Amino acid sequence: MKAVMKVAPGVGQIELRDIDEPAPGPGQVKIRVQAAGICGTDLHIYKDEFRSRPPVVLGHEIAGEIADLAPDVSGLDPGMRVTTETYYATCGVCMYCRRGQNNLCLNRLSIGSGVNGGFTQYVIVPAKNVHRLPQSIDFRAGALTEPLACVVHGVLNTPTISPGDVAVIAGPGAIGLLTLQVVKAAGAVVVVLGTDVDERRLALARELGADHTVNIQAESPEDLMADLTQEGLGADVVYECSGAGPAAAQLLKLVRRRGRYVQIGLFGKPIAWDLDQVCYKELVVTGSNASVPSAWDKALKLLDAGVVRTAPLITDTFAITEWENAFQKFDSKQGVKTLLTPVG
Numbered sequence: 322m323k324a325v326m327k328v329a330p331g332v333g334q335i336e337l338r339d340i341d342e343p344a345p346g347p348g349q350v351k352i353r354v355q356a357a358g359i360c361g362t363d364l365h366i367y368k369d370e371f372r373s374r375p376p377v378v379l380g381h382e383i384a385g386e387i388a389d390l391a392p393d394v395s396g397l398d399p400g401m402r403v404t405t406e407t408y409y410a411t412c413g414v415c416m417y418c419r420r421g422q423n424n425l426c427l428n429r430l431s432i433g434s435g436v437n438g439g440f441t442q443y444v445i446v447p448a449k450n451v452h453r454l455p456q457s458i459d460f461r462a463g464a465l466t467e468p469l470a471c472v473v474h475g476v477l478n479t480p481t482i483s484p485g486d487v488a489v490i491a492g493p494g495a496i497g498l499l500t501l502q503v504v505k506a507a508g509a510v511v512v513v514l515g516t517d518v519d520e521r522r523l524a525l526a527r528e529l530g531a532d533h534t535v536n537i538q539a540e541s542p543e544d545l546m547a548d549l550t551q552e553g554l555g556a557d558v559v560y561e562c563s564g565a566g567p568a569a570a571q572l573l574k575l576v577r578r579r580g581r582y583v584q585i586g587l588f589g590k591p592i593a594w595d596l597d598q599v600c601y602k603e604l605v606v607t608g609s610n611a612s613v614p615s616a617w618d619k620a621l622k623l624l625d626a627g628v629v630r631t632a633p634l635i636t637d638t639f640a641i642t643e644w645e646n647a648f649q650k651f652d653s654k655q656g657v658k659t660l661l662t663p664v665g
């Protein structure tokens with residue numbers, strides 16, 4: 322089967338290769354991939370800014386149907402429509418694993434970076450990672466369960482938002498637009514910030530419920546914040562979803578004293594950030610790393626209820642043979658979410 326693989330360490334080093342079709346071992350399920358999302362992480366792997374173990378098939382945002390399963394797996398059947406968590410292996414015995422924080426296990430191996438992922442026809446995952454897709458969610462929308470679970474984890478698992486809060490989100494990419502919807506569902510007033518390249522994405526943000534959007538290259542968000550927030554003091558909470566250093570610096574200005582700063586985007590490198598402000602403003606700063614199982618349950622409920630919509634985020638779909646164009650399109654920020662579909 323054809324697979325998009327990181328074949329060696331270093332920048333680039335991604336190729337379409339033919340590999341053998343895998344078979345499930347004990348406790349494992351074989352998923353026939355129907356759609357797989359390209360994530361910022363895949364681009365970071367391309368640019369050698371994120372650790373991977375080549376040769377490895379990329380792709381961790383997957384929806385498909387169960388093609389086969391090991392005899393010891395119960396509760397799942399061939400043909401079921403599913404998505405999957407990304408942890409192929411965690412140690413199960415460390416402090417984090419025992420506390421249900423398996424995203425933080427030091428021995429974690431994930432599909433799409435540590436072991437073979439979903440930019441191909443079939444992927445093998447542990448049965449315990451598999452979640453059934455609700456009837457209302459098709460494969461394409463279902464492929465975005467993973468980024469939604471990451472957002473749910475970042476926004477809700479350490480509680481960051483309350484009804485009536487004014488929230489500012491920097492970066493109207495897929496993660497920002499999912500954050501917008503989760504924060505909106507929690508009852509906040511939401512402002513989304515973007516730049517000149519984001520005009521279409523900011524329009525989509527408004528369609529998905531943003532109360533205000535600001536192109537920060539055309540206008541300063543500070544006047545709006547003065548009008549919108551209590552006594553003009555600033556946002557109650559800010560979410561950095563762009564992975565751009567200037568956005569992180571700007572959010573530090575827009576958040577009020579005793580406000581919350583939440584880092585969801587990845588920069589891929591160290592950035593300059595004025596930590597004195599964390600003291601002066603008495604900020605609570607949180608970050609999130611991937612997701613935990615409970616965030617998947619919440620994400621699927623939000624999708625099934627129609628409170629969060631992922632389908633409008635999908636702007637491009639390519640066959641995996643076109644992976645180079647797909648990566649380029651995604652990197653150019655012309656669209657929002659790019660999907661890859663396998664070729665038989």
Ligand SMILES: [Zn+2]
Nearest residue numbers: 360362382468
């Ligand atoms: Zn992802």
Ligand SMILES: [Zn+2]
Nearest residue numbers: 412415418426
């Ligand atoms: Zn562990």
